[in-house]
Amino acid sequence: MGQVQNYMSTHFENDRDGIKTTNINCSMTITTNSSVMLSFEAPASTTTNLPKTCGASCNKDYVTFMPIPSQPIMCNSALKTPDQRMITNDFTTRLHVSPPNVGFNCNEVPKMTVYNDINNAQGTEQIVADSGLTAIWLMNNKAAAFSTFSGQMTTNRFGSIIDTDGITAHGHFMHYAPSTQEWVTGKTQFFTLANNCILEFYADLQGSDANVIKIDSHPLSSLKFDKKPLSFFGNKYFHFQLNIKGYGLHSIKNKGKFISYIICKSVNGPNNTAGYLTSFNQWKNN
Structure with missing residues (x-):
């Protein structure tokens, strides 16, 4: 704060025989020696x-x-x-x-x-x-x-x-979409709109007990939710979904390793959706 902040934007165009179109798949690499967002x-x-x-x-x-x-x-x-x-x-x-x-x-x-x-x-x-x-x-x-x-x-x-x-x-x-090495433990807070929002999370075997997982301090087992098993990498994981009602801040608490996302349907109309990752532990070189 208190320093000069610069803003830069760019977009992609495909120029074929003088006809420009933005209907193009492309990749971009950014290298910088200063902090950017x-x-x-x-x-x-x-x-x-x-x-x-x-x-x-x-x-x-x-x-x-x-x-x-x-x-x-x-x-x-x-x-x-x-x-x-x-x-x-x-x-x-x-x-x-x-x-x-x-x-x-x-x-x-x-x-x-x-x-x-x-x-x-x-x-x-x-x-x-x-x-x-x-x-x-x-x-x-x-x-x-x-x-x-x-x-x-x-x-x-x-x-x-x-x-x-x-x-x-x-x-x-x-x-x-984080790596399993970036999954979190403990308490994570997240924000939802008043209606049509879903908490989706993936958990390892230790973090799959619905009696231990807490949503807004309530045991997950006391709420209506979906739970599906997943078997990858020689391990067992579980995929959970439940509706979250109430505009504002909520929380999930889990003793195991997990990763969670929020998906909200019909945000500004029937064909508008919002979705985001709640938290993760950023990768460190190994």
Whole structure:
């Protein structure tokens, strides 16, 4: 505070034969020697750029989120503990996976092993593109996860409220999807609107007891909630969902490791959704 603050913005255009369009997929790398805060926005996001694959309608929504930086690593180095992340398709269209933060002259080909609810043991090896265009789609899978020793792979969730037809989306959101190493324990506070908000959280086996988990100081077991088991990386996890009512600040308390998100439907209209990550412990090099 009290210092000069600079603001800079940029947008992307595709210039083909003199015709400019913003309908383009692209990747951007920012390197700085001073402190910055980044915010990404896409004012007209849809499930896909292909109208015929959106379902009944390609409903556009304003999406904004804060990108999380990844820790730099040496070229051709490997993590001691793998980067492992998971998500279900309940509010997820896809995960966008970025390659590790290595030097520009590094020729290493980063790879990850991708799992889903059907193939959750062996998985499928996949190259993570330097362009940042690697995505894991969940439209046809109930859950997905990946594991890698190649380095921290910053991952963002493109979320959607999907209609009963399984395709048409009514609102979108985007946020960081942490590694299991970044999950938290203890008490986390979060903010919701008055109605149509859902607390979604993932917990390890130790953090899955509904009698121990507290929501606004009430045992989760005393509330109405959904609980689904997940098996990834040779471990058992659980996915929880429950409606949260009441405008303002709320809390979740858990003795195990967990990660939680808030999704609010019909915020400024039937096709507008808001979603965010509540808290996480930022990755430290290992």
